[in-house]
Amino acid sequence: MIFSTVSMASAATAKRSTFGTLSDGTEIDAVTLTGANGVSATIISFGATLQAFRVPDRNGKLADIELGYDNLADYVAHPNYWGATVGRYANRIAGGKFTLDGKAYQLPLNDNGVNSLHGGPGGWDRLPWKVVSVTEGERGASVRMELVSAAGDQGYPGTVRATATYTLDDHGDLTIDYDAVTDAPTIINMTNHAIFNLAGEGDERNILQHRLTIPASRFTPVNANLIPTGELRDVAGSVFDFTKGRVIAEGIRDGQDQQIVYGRGYDHNFVLDAGTTAEPKLAARLEDPQSGRVLEVLTTEPGVQVYTGNFLDGTFLGKSKHVYRMGDGIALEPQRFPDTPNQPKFGSAELMPGKPYHHRMIFRVSTTD
Numbered sequence: 001m002i003f004s005t006v007s008m009a010s011a012a013t014a015k016r017s018t019f020g021t022l023s024d025g026t027e028i029d030a031v032t033l034t035g036a037n038g039v040s041a042t043i044i045s046f047g048a049t050l051q052a053f054r055v056p057d058r059n060g061k062l063a064d065i066e067l068g069y070d071n072l073a074d075y076v077a078h079p080n081y082w083g084a085t086v087g088r089y090a091n092r093i094a095g096g097k098f099t100l101d102g103k104a105y106q107l108p109l110n111d112n113g114v115n116s117l118h119g120g121p122g123g124w125d126r127l128p129w130k131v132v133s134v135t136e137g138e139r140g141a142s143v144r145m146e147l148v149s150a151a152g153d154q155g156y157p158g159t160v161r162a163t164a165t166y167t168l169d170d171h172g173d174l175t176i177d178y179d180a181v182t183d184a185p186t187i188i189n190m191t192n193h194a195i196f197n198l199a200g201e202g203d204e205r206n207i208l209q210h211r212l213t214i215p216a217s218r219f220t221p222v223n224a225n226l227i228p229t230g231e232l233r234d235v236a237g238s239v240f241d242f243t244k245g246r247v248i249a250e251g252i253r254d255g256q257d258q259q260i261v262y263g264r265g266y267d268h269n270f271v272l273d274a275g276t277t278a279e280p281k282l283a284a285r286l287e288d289p290q291s292g293r294v295l296e297v298l299t300t301e302p303g304v305q306v307y308t309g310n311f312l313d314g315t316f317l318g319k320s321k322h323v324y325r326m327g328d329g330i331a332l333e334p335q336r337f338p339d340t341p342n343q344p345k346f347g348s349a350e351l352m353p354g355k356p357y358h359h360r361m362i363f364r365v366s367t368t369d
Contacts, residue, residue: 011035011036011170012033012034012035012036012136012140012141012168012169012170013033013034013136013141014031014032014033014034014134014135014136014141014142014143015031015032015034016029016030016031016131016134016143017029017030017031017032018030019044019045019046019051019071019072020046020071020072020073021072022046022072022076022128026128028044028045028046028072028128029044029045029131030042030043030044030045030051031043031044031131031134031143031166033140033141033142033143033166033167033168033174034141034168035140035141035168035169035170035171035172036170037056037170037171037172038054038056038060038062039053039054039055039056039168039172039174039365040052040053040054040168041053041054041166041168041174043143043145043166044072044075045128045129045130045131045145046072046075046076046127046128046129047075047084047085047124047125047126047127047129048084048085048124048129048145048147048164049068049075049082049083049084049085049125050066050083050084050166050174050176050192050194051066051068051069051082051083052064052066052068052319053065053066053083053174053194053196053363053365055172055198055293055365056293056367057291057292057293057367058291058292058293058367058368058369059292063199063200063201063203063291064200064201064319065196065197065198065199065200065201065293065295066082066083066194066195066196066197066201066329067082067083067195067196067197067201067309067318067319067324067328067329068082068083068195068201068318068319069082069318069319070319070320074317078316079125079126080316081118081125081193082193082194082195082318083192083193083194083195084124084125084192084193085124085125085129085164085178085190085191085192085193086118086119086123086124086125086190086191086192086193087118087119087123087124087149087162087178087180087188087189087190088119088123088124088149088153088154088156088160088186088187088188088189088190089116089118089119089156089187089188089189089341089349090118090119090189090190090191090193090305090333090335090336091117091118091189091269091305091333091335091337091338091339092111092115092116092117092226092227092338092339093107093115093116093338093339093341093342094115094225094227094339094342095109095114095115095116096108096109096115096116096120096155097342098187098341098342099341100157100185100186100187100341100350101185103157105155105156105157106155107120107154107155107156108120108121108122108154108155111226112225114225115225115226115227116154116155118193119154120154120155121154122153122154123154124147124149124162124190125193127147129145129146129147129164130145130146130147131143131144131145132144132145132146132163139167139169140167140168140169140170140173141167141168142165142166142167142168143165143166144163144164144165145163145164145165146161146162146163147161147162147163147164148160148161148162149161149162151183151184156186156187157184157185157186158182158183158184158185158186158351159182159183159184160180160181160182160186160188160351161180161181161182162178162179162180162190163177163178163179163180164176164177164178164190165177165179172364172365172366173362173363173364174362174363174364174365175360175361175362176192176360176361176362176363177358177359177360178190178191178357178358178359178360178361179356179357179358179359180351180356180357181351181353181356181357182351182352182353183353184353185350185351185352185353186350186351187340187341187349187350187351188349188351188357189335189336189340189349190335190357190359191301191305191333191334191335191359191361192333192361193331193333194331194363195307195309195329195330195331196286196295196329196330196331196332197328197329197330198210198286198287198288198291198293198294198295199288199290199291199293200291201318201319201322201329202318202319202320202322202324202328205290206325206327206328206329207248207308207309207327207328207329207330208247208248208249208252208327209247209248209249209288209289209290210247210248210286210287210288210330211245211246211247211248211286211287211289212242212245212246212247212248212284212285212286212287212306212330213242213243213244213245213246213284213285213287214242214243214270214272214283214284214285214304214306215243215272215273215274215281215282215283216235216242216243216270216271216272216273216304217234217235217236217243217271217273218232218233218234218235218270218271219232219233219235219240219268219269219270219271220232220233220268220269220270220271220303220337220338220346221233221259221268222259222262222263222267222268222338223262224262226262226263226267226338227338227339228269228337228338228339228343228346230343230345232271232345235270238257239251239252239254239257239260240259240266240268240270242270242284245285245287248266248308248330251266252265252266252308252327253265263310264310264311264326265308265309265310265326265327266306266307266308266310267305267306267307267308267310268305268306269303269304269305269306269335269337269338270303270304270305270306271302271303271337272299272301272302272303272304275302276300276301276302276347277300278300279300279360280298280299280300280360280361280362281298281299281300282296282297282298283297283298283299283301283304283332283334283361284296284297284304284306284332285297286330286332287368289368291367292367292368292369293365293367294365294366294367294368295332295363295364295365296362296363296364296365296366297332297334297361297362297363297364298334298361298362298364299334299359299360299361299362300358300359300360300361301334301335301336301359301361302336302337302347303334303335303336303337304332304333304334304335305331305332305333305334305335305338306330306331306332306333307330307331307333308326308327308330309324309325309326309327309328309329309330309331310326310327311326312324312325312326312327312328312329313325313326334359334361335359336349
């Protein structure tokens with residue numbers, strides 16, 4: 001069911017506070033958006049990060065469904081992309097290399113020394129963003145944050161001005177608008193790297209019994225370095241077929257599928273049947289039968305990366321000192337395909353002056369009876 005709302009145009013509120021201070025004295029803000037239905041989202045300006053997402057179950061009991069940290073010090077000392085805005089290029093670029101307008105670029109390697117991952121070791125998830133505005137209005141409560149990435153930042157060409165705008169309404173929709181402009185040709189791929197457990201972060205129940213549906217009849221298989229091979233493979237008859245919904249546990253340990261072995265579970269991009277769209281369409285639906293919580297992810301982008309927390313090894317101490325382990329969360333990251341700059345068949349990831357980038361994604365929460 002969709003959460004009930006009040007009769008007024010919008011009762012969503014926004015509250016700004018201080019989350020902490022970086023070693024150079026930069027103050028990090030926290031903005032909590034709360035809807036009339038009790039759903040709330042806390043966004044911090046370090047990495048334009050979704051730090052918490054509190055959602056009621058079918059009985060109205062609230063739980064924070066996102067993995068992460070309670071304090072700024074842990075986000076700085078133990079980065080793991082929890083809820084962060086990742087860029088300039090989300091996901092992997094093979095060897096950290098790409099060519100643009102005939103010029104070769106080399107990015108720093110931060111993925112086992114073989115690829116560039118999520119924008120590099122100094123990516124946008126690791127930087128303080130500026131809070132531009134905090135508003136309450138008819139469409140809900142929102143916060144807008146901005147980052148200027150200079151030419152040469154992490155090896156990328158062009159100075160890019162990026163914004164991340166989070167808006168929470170009274171219906172259970174958290175909309176994220178990613179926008180960017182550049183003064184010179186570059187590449188871009190922005191998304192949010194939230195990792196969810198609909199039972200509640202740190203709950204003894206992991207995500208293996210969650211039911212996942214993805215409207216994608218193909219996915220992009222990877223090599224041993226988790227770089228797409230270039231093939232668009234049909235999911236039919238495989239553990240990658242989520243078109244009609246399936247419990248995650250049914251395929252995540254299938255060692256007979258080499259793709260599961262490479263990813264240590266699911267760590268793959270799914271090719272959405274609807275492709276790139278002007279308006280957000282469904283990318284994934286996640287359900288927890290026990291709590292009744294449902295999360296739908298919508299996007300304007302052509303793909304969604306599914307990552308089942310395969311590298312959580314018990315060394316990550318999250319909120320309330322919860323120990324995060326493999327399978328304790330799942331990321332559903334709408335985006336352009338991994339390694340697109342090196343694979344023309346995947347389309348283009350280029351950002352040109354005068355042609356702004358825009359990605360709208362929605363985290364829509366509800367409950368089943």
